[in-house]
Amino acid sequence: MLRRATCIKLIKIFSFGTGLILLCVFVFEFLVIKHGLFSERTDVSTTLFAEMLQAEQQQEYWEQKVVSLGRLQRRDFSKFRAARRWAFDSDRCAALKEKLTFFDRPLSQEEKEYPLAYGMLVYDNAMQIYLLLSAIYQPQNAYCIAVDAKSSDQFKADMDLLADCFPNIFVMQISQVEWYTYSVVRGVWNCLKYLSQLDHPWKYYQYLSGVDLPLKTNLEMVRIFKQLNGTVNTDIRSIPLDRIQRVVNKSSPLKLYKSSLSALLSRESIDGMTQSQKVRDLLIFAQQLDCPDEALWATILGNPEELVLPGTFNGSAFYNRTLEEQQRLPRRCGYQEKANWIRNVTVEEPFALRSFYISRYQVWVFTPNTRCHGKYTHFSCVYGILDLSELIARPELVAHKFYLSVEPACYFCIYHLVRQRALDGERQRLFKGQVYSQLPHVQMSRGMNPKDTKFYFTNCLMDD
Secondary structure, eight states: OOOHHHHHHHHHHSOHHHHHHHHHHHHHIIIIITTTTTSSOOOGGGSHHHHTTOSSSHHHHHTSOOOOSGGGGTOOOHHHHTGGGOOOOSOHHHHHHHHTTOOSSOSSHHHHTSOEEEEEEEOSOHHHHHHHHHHHOOTTSEEEEEEETTSOHHHHHHHHHHHHHOTTEEEEEESOOOTTSHHHHHHHHHHHHHHHHSSSOOOEEEEEOTTEEESSOHHHHHHHHHHHTTOOBOOOEEOOGGGSTTOSSOOOSSOOEEOOSOOEEEHHHHHHHHTOHHHHHHHHHHTTSSSGGGGSHHHHHSOTTTOOOTTOOOHHHHHHHHHHHHHHSOSBOOHHHHHHHHHSOOSSSOSOOOBSOOSEEOOBTTSTTOOOSSEEETTEEEOOGGGHHHHHTOSSSEEEOOOTTSOHHHHHHHHHHHHHHHHOHHHHHHOOOGGGGGSHHHHHHTTOOGGGOOSBOSSSBOOO
């Protein structure tokens, strides 16, 4: 049996990444295996909800001893797959809040005065969604969850429990969602309209997938959003021709760009776009497109001459500059150069910028010179434990994607490390996040010529 002091010694002996991974594997074993989430035991009293936080004080819980490594290799997930059928005792809300540690008050006055908003489109895996929400939940924030009509009755009940237990979580049932179709946009947009019309002073919006996990604390996000200063953050690419092949009416109301559904949008931008007739025309046109959710944010916000909204930017100039910058960089970074870049940080600025897009970190199978230590699913990396040291140093706000059936130690280690940072008030006060003001969306909003704006912040291409 290894004690916490032994783990600390291991970090000193091994390199940073290796030591951190070892420590987190131990933490994972205590949090998850010891407490039954992935064990072979069948008594519900030994599952996550029954035992995860028995210590009276949260800090005591995180500092308890860890257990041996043996059972990590077994990976018997039958217990977890059955978790969606669990029923709480008399007070289900109290059990949910206690066992998954939803914060019941803002961790700082600054966070209280700068609430955030989140939108999600979900279908299954209630346990992972509960865990994600417990990672991002703050009582001053606003949350909208759109539940796919084809979800099981049990899953719908699990989501309704969130609305029953938390006044700032709104759950809506939407029509059946089929990926790659307009139904995705409809679900996301319904939540967006709800949040826009909500009598709530939230400042910035993020869209989350159920298999995302935050890499930043709530306070870190607040300070990063303040640096964005009302601008948006989205990626931008040319729209693939095969996306519009079956379009009958080729005349789009706005020039089309491709971008991820994951973006950072200001309240003013969202209020403007939900009230715009031009945007409504675009949504009607998008019903003809293949994968229209990837023709949403950059198209709406990248056409300032046709659509005047807060946070818009010149999409054509922006996209052309990304191509020029990629050509400027002489080669792709080697792994040692990436490691050196990660180390070039301070307590006040612990996250070094790499590229202009900081909403979500995702590794694709076709991106050269990248590694996925978990496995690829639908061409996208499902992270494993050896991805941990890279993930915690990323400047992006969230990472995509994690499956609790694929090396779940990575998921729980990041969950634990980010929560520990959130609870470390002294360290959080030091964080500034001023490097995020160097992002091109911000610089161009202040009048900088796109030709003088940096889109990549290294001397070699980081494959972001």
